[in-house]
Amino acid sequence: MLFDVDGTLIDAVDNQRRVWATWAGRYGVDADEVHRVALRTRPWETFARVVPDQDPQECLAALHALEDEDVRSGVYGAFDGASELLGALPSGAWALVTSNYEHRVRGRFARTGLPVPEIIVDAAAVEEGKPSPVPYLRAAERLGARPEDCLVVEDAPSGVEAGLRAGMTVWGVNSATAVDGVHRHFTSLREAVPDILAFARRGGPSGPQG
Structure with a gap:
């Protein structure tokens, strides 16, 4: 994940x-x-x-x-469902892939109480940022996972493009309309939580996407 x-x-x-x-x-x-x-x-x-x-x-x-x-x-808030979702995932099964920097991510996670994974691929970890596929491919490599077995959860067009170019399943969240190219779209992260956890239990995509 x-x-x-x-x-x-x-x-x-x-x-x-x-x-x-x-x-x-x-x-x-x-x-x-x-x-x-x-x-x-x-x-x-x-x-x-x-x-x-x-x-x-x-x-x-x-x-x-x-x-x-x-x-x-600043005042930060985690999206509804984020704490439940991340807390239910095994520590070695997920990573963060961000265009920001790790120290800021850790600061924001500390402010919101979210768990921090073992792997964070930030702007300093790669020469090419999103929409390049490099950040997501680097995260998959560090997790020891094949790209085709990975699920990318994104909200922005550049991130969606990066995940698609990496050959991964990409789901979009937190927008009223779907970003072009996503395999599935959810208007909120909370709505997506059950399906993300089901994907994690399966260990990869299964059945039709859309």
């Missing part, structure tokens, strides 16, 4: 919006536009779009400082 973090297990939408709004204020650009771009692109691409005249390294350092402060002081 391979899980995305933000938007899948932890509700960080408001936190991300506040971080980007503060960042945008420092650079004198429109916060709403920055957030719209940031939702679709990685930080380097966001900087190139919204502040092309600024040093991207300085932009990234400012963003990281704001994100670290948010982990220390």
Whole structure:
């Protein structure tokens, strides 16, 4: 079982919006536009779009400082069902695959009381992030699992694309409409919990997807 973090297990939408709004204020650009771009692109691409005249390294350092402060002081919540789901999975059977950094993930999990798995594949662990399949393939390798036996649980198009390109089963959660390409769609994580646990018990996909 391979899980995305933000938007899948932890509700960080408001936190991300506040971080980007503060960042945008420092650079004198429109916060709403920055957030719209940031939702679709990685930080380097966001900087190139919204502040092309600024040093991207300085932009990234400012963003990281704001994100670290948010982990220390922000209010976070786990999606309904996350604690039950992760607590029911054997420790060596699941991993987190995130575009964020491990220290922030651990901080957020500590704030929400979620269990932390043995394996976290973060932005520092791979040279290519989502939508590249590399993060999910790295997680499967570290778990000793074949890609075709893995279930990816995601909320975002880039993560869904990454899981599909890795040759894995991909289920989407926490959205009113299905992300293109998902094998199954659930409007909430809570709705998906029984089926995710059933997938784990089977040890892989079984029956028709859709």
